[in-house]
Amino acid sequence: MATLNRDGVNIYYEVHGSGPALILTHGFSATSQMWTGQIDEIAKDHTFITWDMRGHGQSDYPEDPAAYNEELTIQDMTAILDAVGVEKAIIGGLSLGGYMSLGFNYLHPERVNALMIIDSGPGYKSDYGRNAWNANCEETAKSFETEGLARLASKSPEMASSNHRSADGLIKAARGMMAQKDDHVILSLPYVEVPTIVLVGADDEAFIAPADYMAGKIPGAKKVVIPRAGHASNIDQPEDFNAAVRTFLDSLS
Secondary structure, eight states: OEEEEETTEEEEEEEESOSSEEEEEOOTTOOGGGGGGGHHHHHTTSEEEEEOOTTSTTSOOOSOGGGOSHHHHHHHHHHHHHHHTOSSEEEEEETHHHHHHHHHHHHOGGGEEEEEEESOOOOOSSHHHHHHHHHHHHHHHHHHHHHGGGGGGGSOHHHHTOOOSOSHHHHHHIIIIISOOOSHHHHHGGGOOSOEEEEEETTOHHHHHHHHHHHHHSTTOEEEEETTOOSOHHHHSHHHHHHHHHHHHHHHO
């Protein structure tokens, strides 16, 4: 367990095991604890890094809304890799964490050995789709303003089991980190040059089509559907999820 200071914002991260590096980023309103069921499997032969995005879990919750955006999130990921002494890593994450992983690859392809995109999407080409998504982000922020952290109790397991000091960071993250400005991530998919696995829960209906799209656009990408799993496929079916991850990791060696 460690903390990295990023211009006055403390970012919490954990490092487990040794070997080739793999960093996984949690989804919106979850925390690094969502990966607990993957530690033993991944850390037995990899340096497994997990962390809490700003506004989440044990990281800081900056007051300034401008401290929450895609660029700063990717810079946080880069700074963690630097702090651990990792030049290149397998980059992955769930939902918002998967989107940020694609964004990381867009900006820093030289630091990526492979990608693991889990129950996630690549954003939108059209203004219409993006505007609808951003409207949903605003509604999410407003619901946290009204309900506070109690809103998480009815959500999928990675959110319902998460611990946050307040809802304030999630409100700002919904508006600043989850909202999207343009189509650079989705347009980057055909140019991904590293081995990629796209995992999705069979019951995660909202993300089946995005998973199919990413698997079709990323050259050589492998799609794996986790049976009897929803949005938190790694929590719903950890054995099947870990087996898929193990097969992918072994294919890289």
